[in-house]
Every structure is written in structure tokens, then in C-alpha cells.
Amino acid sequence: MKKYRYKHQNEEETKAYIKKNKLDAQKSDSGLYYVVSKEGEGKKPSPDSNVTIAYMGYLTNGDTFDQNERFEVNLSEVVAGWTEGIQYFKEGGEGILLIPSHLAYGNDDYGNIPGGSVLIFDIQLIKVD
Numbered sequence: 001m002k003k004y005r006y007k008h009q010n011e012e013e014t015k016a017y018i019k020k021n022k023l024d025a026q027k028s029d030s031g032l033y034y035v036v037s038k039e040g041e042g043k044k045p046s047p048d049s050n051v052t053i054a055y056m057g058y059l060t061n062g063d064t065f066d067q068n069e070r071f072e073v074n075l076s077e078v079v080a081g082w083t084e085g086i087q088y089f090k091e092g093g094e095g096i097l098l099i100p101s102h103l104a105y106g107n108d109d110y111g112n113i114p115g116g117s118v119l120i121f122d123i124q125l126i127k128v129d
Contacts, residue, residue, distance in 0.1 A: 005107060006116035007031070010100035013118050017060045017098065025098065033098035034085050042091020043128040047083055048076045050129040056122045065112050065119075070126065079104045081119065089125040097121045 014033055018025045025033040045051050051074075056067040075083045081099030089095060099119040101107065108115045 006101045009116065010102070010118050013060055014098050014100065017118070017120070023096065025096070028084065030080070030084060030103060031100050032081050032084055032103055034088050035096040035098075036088055036093065037096070038092070038094040040090035040093025040125060044090045045075055045087055045125070045128045047087065048074060050074050051086060051125060052127040052129075053086065054124040054126060058120050059113070060118050060120065079119075082121075085121075086123070086125060089123070091125055091128050094122075094124045097123060 011031070017023075018033065023035050025035045027033050050072065052070060052072045054069050055071060056064060058064045075086055079099065081097060081103035084103070085097040085099065097120070099121070101116045101118065104110075104117070104119045105113060106115065113119070
């Protein structure tokens with residue numbers, strides 16, 4: 001298994017962000033933190049579902065790195081934090097995913113995302129196919 005040198009740092013950074021922003025976040029066994037602000041009432045996705053999502057992705061310092069109002073993707077083709085995290089919602093659900101680097105892009109830079117970064121996504125699950 002690839003060694004992720006940012007695990008402890010990501011955990012501390014995520015906890016500080018949650019505290020500062022007064023989030024009621026849950027932590028999964030994988031290390032993913034998530035907030036379900038609206039559960040939704042439709043279908044729940046599986047790890048290989050096709051989904052349509054609106055999202056904004058940003059770093060803990062508030063810098064936005066990506067956003068999309070209607071992103072269609074199979075959950076098997078995204079970072080592990082999304083594959084796991086989107087499954088906590090039903091269609092119409094909304095919330096926040098706080099993804100440590102070992103469930104995202106790891107130690108390496110990815111576009112304008114520095115290696116080892118915690119990724120935060122405000123998400124809305126629009127549709128599950």
C-alpha cells in the first residue's frame with residue numbers, strides 16, 4: 001500500500017476546519033468526514049451508480065479549485081472520497097464532504113490542487129440512474 005505522509009496532518013487540519021466552521025460532521029472508518037444537511041428522499045446510489053451532482057470544491061483555506069452545476073459521472077470513476085461519500089445521500093440530498101488526501105489525489109499535485117490537500121466539497125445529489 002502506498003504510504004501517505006499527510007494522514008495525520010490532514011486529520012488535524014480537518015478537525016480544525018470543522019471546529020472553526022461549527023460543522024456537525026461524522027467520520028467514517030476510512031477517515032472521510034461528511035455532513036448531511038439534507039438527506040434527500042429519492043434513490044440512494046451504490047459504488048457503481050451513475051449520478052448527477054452539483055458541487056463546489058475548495059481547500060481548507062477557502063480557495064475554490066472546481067465547481068459544476070450539473071456533473072454526470074459513474075461513482076466508480078471518481079476519487080475514493082466521492083465514491084464513498086456520495087453514498088451517504090439520497091436523490092435531492094445536500095451536504096459537505098471533507099476528503100483527506102489519501103482518499104483523493106494523495107501526495108502529488110493534481111492541477112491546481114497541491115499534493116496532500118484536504119478537499120472540501122459542497123454537494124447536491126441531483127439524480128441517481
